[in-house]
Amino acid sequence: MSLRLRLLLMIGVSLSLLWGGVALWLLRDLDHEMRRTLDQRLVMSARMVAGLMSQNPAAWDGSTGKAGLSTLTLPAAEKGLTCQVSSLHGEVLASTPGTTSEVIAAAAPGFADAEINGERWRSYTVEAHGLRVTTADRMAERNMLQRDVLVAAALPFVVALIGSLMVLWLGVKSGLLPLERLRQALASRAPDALTPIPEAPMSRDLLPLVHSLNQLLERTSTTLRRERRFTSDAAHELRTPLTAIKIHLQVARITHGPEAQASLDYADEAVARLQHTLTQLLTLSQVEGPFSWNDGRIAQADDVAHLAMRDAAPDASGRIALKTDGDQTELALPQALAVTALRNLLDNALRHSPAAHSVSLELQTSQDSVCFRVCDRGPGLSSEELALVTQRFWRRGSGRGSGLGLSVVAAITERFGGSLELAPRRGGGLAASLTLPRMTRTH
CATH class of the missing domain: 3.30.450 (Beta-Lactamase)
Known part of the structure; x- marks a missing residue:
């Protein structure tokens, strides 16, 4: 209708x-x-x-000697x-x-x-x-x-x-003319035109609608620019390991002995890097999209910490010092995502910390959230770098890694109402605080 x-x-x-x-x-x-x-x-x-x-009385009194019937006449209209x-x-x-x-x-x-x-x-x-x-x-x-x-x-x-x-019909038709003009203005726009709609000729009653449409166009434009940049960066990041794999395989074909084996090792390393980048990209797209992560597993803070430590340092578990009271606090997000976010923080801390120093992981429980605090002894980040560190594919210099770890963490916290705070650590290094919401029980 x-x-x-x-x-x-x-x-x-x-x-x-x-x-x-x-x-x-x-x-x-x-x-x-x-x-x-x-x-x-x-x-x-x-x-x-x-x-x-x-x-x-004489007209009707019987004493007159004649008693008879008299008639009264009325006009025809009566x-x-x-x-x-x-x-x-x-x-x-x-x-x-x-x-x-x-x-x-x-x-x-x-x-x-x-x-x-x-x-x-x-x-x-x-x-x-x-x-x-x-x-x-x-x-x-x-x-x-x-x-x-x-x-x-x-x-x-x-x-x-x-x-x-009839007046109502004409009034409604006339009153809806500004809305019809707005419809025609939107219909005449090019598919890729995301510029704001001019507000000058619009009716005052339509200004809130025009404001909302302009905000939607601005968000859409921002999303498209981000996705175009993401696609360009992803193509560049994937092309680099693929090129390295191709070169090392070509070297392995024309050489023999230790040189061929070294080329195959380098190719295997590039494949692992490519696989890691693809995994991070897939996780990021699923977190930011409508994908459902409900795997039926209850995420408990202590279990999440141990699983993230196992995945981040399978061969050097001693490099991570865990401080927890063993409280099995339930988190209000899927276990897989909680483990992924904490593992990326631990992996980032281990990569930038000297081998002689350990990384500390501390659990702090409050009334409505759980904070995982990861501290390292690496070179730390400047204030300018802290503003860029959660952007996709950002890396310091030509450092290793996909540049997506902290982007995935930020996307997970944004989707489930958590937070990620990065700050320089006293004495050197970086302190990362990952705050995740607790499960609320309704009685």
Whole structure:
């Protein structure tokens, strides 16, 4: 359903219900007032006739010697109203033409409804000055009059409602023009156009939407630039070991003995470097993407520390000094990622520390997180290098490694709400603090 149709339906239905409710309320009151007015006409007519008859008693007094029936005539326009004057004993003294005596026969003072010869009547009787005066209306004519009045009163509401809906259609169409212009502006842009949308000609109500779109375009542009740079750097990093492998294999083909074996060893080393780079790239892409790492294993801080130490220094476990209280605190991230992040920190520390110095690993547990603190005795990093160290493929000088280890650590902490802090260590070296969130248990 389009936005225009939805607005028309919502506002149109609301407007129709409002107008309909007001119309029903007014028409109900009008109907009530019409009935009361017609009843008052009967009352006033009966009382007026009784007053006139009381002013000329000789016209109906039996002492005149002639007792007969007199008739009162009314204008043709008032034929719907009938009147009859009788004595208290039931003797009819005067009546209008067409008066039905059955209407008056059992009339008691006040209002009464009766059905005579298939017609419904409403009458009013008053007794005064020794006379009984009854006025009556045919309900068919009365209802027709009420219906005509109600139709005449309802017609302006219907016309107003139809006019309001037409104005609403034009208003919604005109009000959505800025949104349509924005749609046309977006549709006319080139697929690779990520420049911000101009805000000058936009409606003030659309400015928040334009701001959000510009922020999205900026994030998309930044992501594309980062991915292009990543692709370029990855191609360069992968080409280097592949070229080395190709050269060493060619040397091995044309040489024999120790030289051929040395070339094969170098080729094997380049293959290992290539495999390590590909593994880091795969891990980084999975961490930054929608990949699910739920392997069903509960990550416990002490186990993560031991597994990371085993992977980082399988042949020199004595180079890592672990300080922990053995508390099996559960972490709020998969075990594989926690081990990968800590292993990369340990591997980086071992690579840059002299062989005579050990690397310390300390676990610090707080209420909602666990901090793995890795300290080495390497050359450390300057403030400028600290700002670049988590960028992909960044290495100091022509150092060994893929340049992705700390990038993977930063991506893992960002995805799971942790943090990575690098700072110079007093006395030389680098202190890396990896903070990971603890698992929260709901009862």
